[in-house]
Amino acid sequence: MDAQIERSKIVVRWIVAVLLFGTVVYLKQRGEVHVAWPPILLLTALLALLNAVYGVILRRGAAPGWLKYVTTASDVALISALTALTGGTRSIFYVAYFIVLISNSFRYGMGMALYVALVYNLGYAAVVFVAPPGGDLTVEAVKILAFWGIALYAGYLATRFQRQARILQSYEETILRLRHEIAQLRPPAPG
Amino acid sequence: MTPGRRAVLTGRLSLVVAGVGAVFLIALLAIAQRTTSALWFLTFPLLLAGVLLAAAAAVLRMLRHF
Numbered sequence: 001m002d003a004q005i006e007r008s009k010i011v012v013r014w015i016v017a018v019l020l021f022g023t024v025v026y027l028k029q030r031g032e033v034h035v036a037w038p039p040i041l042l043l044t045a046l047l048a049l050l051n052a053v054y055g056v057i058l059r060r061g062a063a064p065g066w067l068k069y070v071t072t073a074s075d076v077a078l079i080s081a082l083t084a085l086t087g088g089t090r091s092i093f094y095v096a097y098f099i100v101l102i103s104n105s106f107r108y109g110m111g112m113a114l115y116v117a118l119v120y121n122l123g124y125a126a127v128v129f130v131a132p133p134g135g136d137l138t139v140e141a142v143k144i145l146a147f148w149g150i151a152l153y154a155g156y157l158a159t160r161f162q163r164q165a166r167i168l169q170s171y172e173e174t175i176l177r178l179r180h181e182i183a184q185l186r187p188p189a190p191g
Numbered sequence: 192m193t194p195g196r197r198a199v200l201t202g203r204l205s206l207v208v209a210g211v212g213a214v215f216l217i218a219l220l221a222i223a224q225r226t227t228s229a230l231w232f233l234t235f236p237l238l239l240a241g242v243l244l245a246a247a248a249a250v251l252r253m254l255r256h257f
Contacts, residue, residue: 117236118236121232121233121235121236122233124232125229125230125232125233126229128229128232129228129229129230132229135227136224136225136226136227137226137227137228137229137232138223138224140229140232141222141223141224141226141232141235142223144232144235145219145223145235145239148235148239
């Protein structure tokens, strides 16, 4: 199950990487993002390398238990680096954190939602530390607390969906079992 | 509670936990409002966990679970 989810995350990661890289190029050409090419290319290469390594690990069979935590942490770390490079607390790429949060919490549930919020908390604190906006940090604190709130809500919704999916699966299994039992009870056709 | 089972969270303990949670909440809001260093944000997960645990204990007490 985890291997299937991680494989689909690899595909999503390629798509998001292309979109983010394209957005950086576009905004850089318009002069709205002031960042040199080497760090952007380095980040993109690192993302491609990590995604390829994850693909190789998954090709060997079942996903190791630690893989989902490593892939999530690396995604948040790369987004933190991109955010820090492209304006820090005013970066447009801040929204990319939410892709990681929603994608992982809906796939894995409340535990992963809390893990994403924890890693985001560390990553975004590092962004604010490296590129401080100046003055007090109330807005940044509210952003972090709001992210925790969204993570808790996303985790709650994911837990509800998972429970409903399990109930539905048990209904399907019951229907199949009953069909089988009815078929065995039915008398053979005359003649 | 089932007879014979030892209570893990008693009424008195829930009161203490709720009190500690209130202190954590005040600390959280004070940091959010006053801090000028991002390093203080690293305490948020711990403080939030404390606040949520305390809120859960307070709700159990309000529902007269004990």
